[in-house]
Amino acid sequence: MNIAxxxxxxxxxxxxxxxxxxxxxxETYSATVGFVAYGLLVALIWVRLDAVDVALxxxxxxxxxxxxxxLGAAARLRDGERTVAETPGMVTRVSxxxxxxxxxxxxxxxxVFLPDPAPTLAPTVVGHxxxxxxxxxxxxxxxxxxxxxxxxxxxxxxxxxxxxxxLAPDNAWGGHPxxxxxxxxxxxxxxxxxLLPPIGIVVGIYIFWTGANHPGGAxxxxxxxxxxxxxxxxxxxxxxxxxxxxxxRFVLVAGPGLFLLVGLGGLWFGxxxxxxxxxxxxxxxxxxEVAMILxxxxxxxxxxxxxxxxxxx
Amino acid sequence: xxxxxxxxxxxxxxxxxxxxLAGTVGLLRFPDTLTxxxxxxxxxxxxxxxxxxxxxPQAGSLRDGLKLVSIWLLVLLAGxxxxxxxxxxxxxxxxxx
Amino acid sequence: xxxxxxxxxxxxxxxxxxxxxxxxxxxxDTDRMMAAQLIGTGGIAAxxxxxxVTGVPAAVDVALxxxxxxxFASIAFVKKGLSSLEADGIGSTEDHK
Amino acid sequence: xxxxxxxGLCAAVAVGLGLYGLITNPHPLRKIIAFNLLGSGVFLLFxxxxxxxxxxxxxxxxxxxxxxxxxxxxxxxxxxxxIALLLRLFQKTGSTTLSSGAPPNVxxxxxxx
Numbered sequence: 001m002n003i004a005x006x007x008x009x010x011x012x013x014x015x016x017x018x019x020x021x022x023x024x025x026x027e028t029y030s031a032t033v034g035f036v037a038y039g040l041l042v043a044l045i046w047v048r049l050d051a052v053d054v055a056l057x058x059x060x061x062x063x064x065x066x067x068x069x070x071l072g073a074a075a076r077l078r079d080g081e082r083t084v085a086e087t088p089g090m091v092t093r094v095s096x097x098x099x100x101x102x103x104x105x106x107x108x109x110x111x112v113f114l115p116d117p118a119p120t121l122a123p124t125v126v127g128h129x130x131x132x133x134x135x136x137x138x139x140x141x142x143x144x145x146x147x148x149x150x151x152x153x154x155x156x157x158x159x160x161x162x163x164x165x166x167l168a169p170d171n172a173w174g175g176h177p178x179x180x181x182x183x184x185x186x187x188x189x190x191x192x193x194x195l196l197p198p199i200g201i202v203v204g205i206y207i208f209w210t211g212a213n214h215p216g217g218a219x220x221x222x223x224x225x226x227x228x229x230x231x232x233x234x235x236x237x238x239x240x241x242x243x244x245x246x247x248x249r250f251v252l253v254a255g256p257g258l259f260l261l262v263g264l265g266g267l268w269f270g271x272x273x274x275x276x277x278x279x280x281x282x283x284x285x286x287x288x289e290v291a292m293i294l295x296x297x298x299x300x301x302x303x304x305x306x307x308x309x310x311x312x313x
Numbered sequence: 314x315x316x317x318x319x320x321x322x323x324x325x326x327x328x329x330x331x332x333x334l335a336g337t338v339g340l341l342r343f344p345d346t347l348t349x350x351x352x353x354x355x356x357x358x359x360x361x362x363x364x365x366x367x368x369x370p371q372a373g374s375l376r377d378g379l380k381l382v383s384i385w386l387l388v389l390l391a392g393x394x395x396x397x398x399x400x401x402x403x404x405x406x407x408x409x410x
Numbered sequence: 411x412x413x414x415x416x417x418x419x420x421x422x423x424x425x426x427x428x429x430x431x432x433x434x435x436x437x438x439d440t441d442r443m444m445a446a447q448l449i450g451t452g453g454i455a456a457x458x459x460x461x462x463v464t465g466v467p468a469a470v471d472v473a474l475x476x477x478x479x480x481x482f483a484s485i486a487f488v489k490k491g492l493s494s495l496e497a498d499g500i501g502s503t504e505d506h507k
Numbered sequence: 508x509x510x511x512x513x514x515g516l517c518a519a520v521a522v523g524l525g526l527y528g529l530i531t532n533p534h535p536l537r538k539i540i541a542f543n544l545l546g547s548g549v550f551l552l553f554x555x556x557x558x559x560x561x562x563x564x565x566x567x568x569x570x571x572x573x574x575x576x577x578x579x580x581x582x583x584x585x586x587x588x589x590i591a592l593l594l595r596l597f598q599k600t601g602s603t604t605l606s607s608g609a610p611p612n613v614x615x616x617x618x619x620x
Contacts, residue, residue: 049514069586122565141572307595330421357451391450395485398485
């Protein structure tokens with residue numbers, strides 16, 4: 001057993017310890033904090049598995065935005081904690097343990113006994129990289145070889161924002177999501193909210209731009225941009241826009257819309273839906289990604305803000 | 314030359330790890346929020362700074378080195394602001410009791 | 411060199427876990443607010459070292475992302491923790507002035 | 508025991524933990540967290556299998572990686588929708604319980620929704 005394996009066991013143990021904490025601890029707020037820590041450390045496992053694209057996504061979502069989303073809910077639901085009393089009985093508990101143990105055993109068996117090396121599509125992906133002239137194989141899969149999945153994923157984002165908005169009470173329909181934050185204009189929070197976003201926006205665009213040839217991409221970059229927007233909102237520098245605004249809705253559909261147009265263009269001029277002509281592949285993909293990073297940033301920020309709560313005055 | 318670089322790395326990263334240790338001991342031993350905050354921010358920022366310093370000789374290019382330093386500066390900025398906010402909250406919580 | 415750096419990552423991870431134990435156990439919510447800060451710094455240090463060990467230069471980009479988002483998460487921790495404290499009439503540091 | 512195997516076993520346990528929390532924890536927000544834990548375990552399994560399928564100078568099979576990235580995004584949007592539903596339920600009834608036996612408190616809805 002060498003030192004690398006020991007390190008891997010330590011990492012897995014810490015991550016699992018946080019998982020157990022998240023499930024077992026009594027208070028919801030503590031569980032949320034535990035889950036944020038879990039999400040950040042899982043990013044380390046992904047780096048160790050040589051999947052840096054996923055590590056970036058996990059750091060942005062699992063640790064950053066997802067954590068903030070859960071935390072906000074935990075803070076607002078704190079008063080409701082007392083009303084939950086009905087804990088499951090002994091029988092439910094024991095059968096849940098049995099079911100979970102069985103699932104874990106089956107998955108562990110699959111990990112131990114499945115063939116190594118596993119069947120792979122990596123050579124096919126690398127072999128067809130010429131078609132897009134992008135060097136990052138994951139971006140190639142996301143934007144070209146399985147572009148349909150990515151387009152539908154953006155549609156899922158759009159559907160969920162529609163779902164969230166439709167939960168607004170009647171008097172706030174089409175209004176501002178979330179509470180209006182106010183802060184001391186000379187305070188330290190406002191200072192940070194003025195200083196950090198320019199840096200964050202540069203980092204976001206860098207992560208997006210480098211995604212063509214190295215790990216990164218529109219989603220990870222968009223998540224960073226969204227977090228900077230929400231930071232400015234939390235510091236009271238700006239307010240969430242009323243969801244009925246036309247420009248906002250245009251931004252939200254720009255990414256999937258352009259994707260769909262390019263896809264239909266492929267059907268019209270070329271051979272198949274979403275087939276890019278090889279000479280135009282790179283500019284087309286970049287164009288879609290630029291539209292998408294704006295859409296993603298707006299969507300993620302609004303998902304964090306939640307349902308509209310205040311009507312437009 | 315590479316030996317000298319490795320020695321710098323080992324020395325700085327060890328010192329950084331020591332500060333992480335000191336921070337954790339502080340977190341475990343100090344009695345109240347403000348002192349624990351002190352332990353956390355001082356030790357972590359210095360610890361990360363030393364780790365970054367240790368990794369600089371191993372960086373492949375100038376750009377990578379600049380990225381490393383800018384990460385440290387970002388964390389310093391964040392640490393300074395967030396610990397201010399936490400400390401204020403803690404103090405107000407105390408006076409209100 | 412690789413062995414040393416791997417050991418350093420393991421050590422920092424262990425310190426991170428210990429620090430988390432003390433923070434998560436901590437009596438008040440102000441203690442728990444430090445969690446994001448601690449994971450941010452420790453996680454970034456571990457990532458940078460790990461990137462050098464594994465030979466994944468892009469790990470620096472992950473650390474950069476983490477630096478920005480951990481700052482954001484820490485602010486949100488304080489803000490959200492604050493808004494729940496305000497319900498009890500405590501703590502109105504930055505809000506409502 | 509190689510590195511990916513360690514993480515694979517870790518992922519299997521995470522799935523089990525998430526499943527257990529999803530079934531036994533009465534608080535809906537805890538159920539959401541448990542479900543996310545379960546999902547993250549499944550994603551890790553993908554990553555471990557992709558690592559085993561590493562070939563052609565790629566450290567990890569890009570196809571499962573792309574699947575996982577899509578999955579993370581979808582999981583995030585589902586979580587956001589679930590939390591919005593939960594907050595609205597809390598706003599409307601003043602409680603977060605899902606059981607129909609609990610006394611509803613509808614009259615206390617200030618928003619008139």
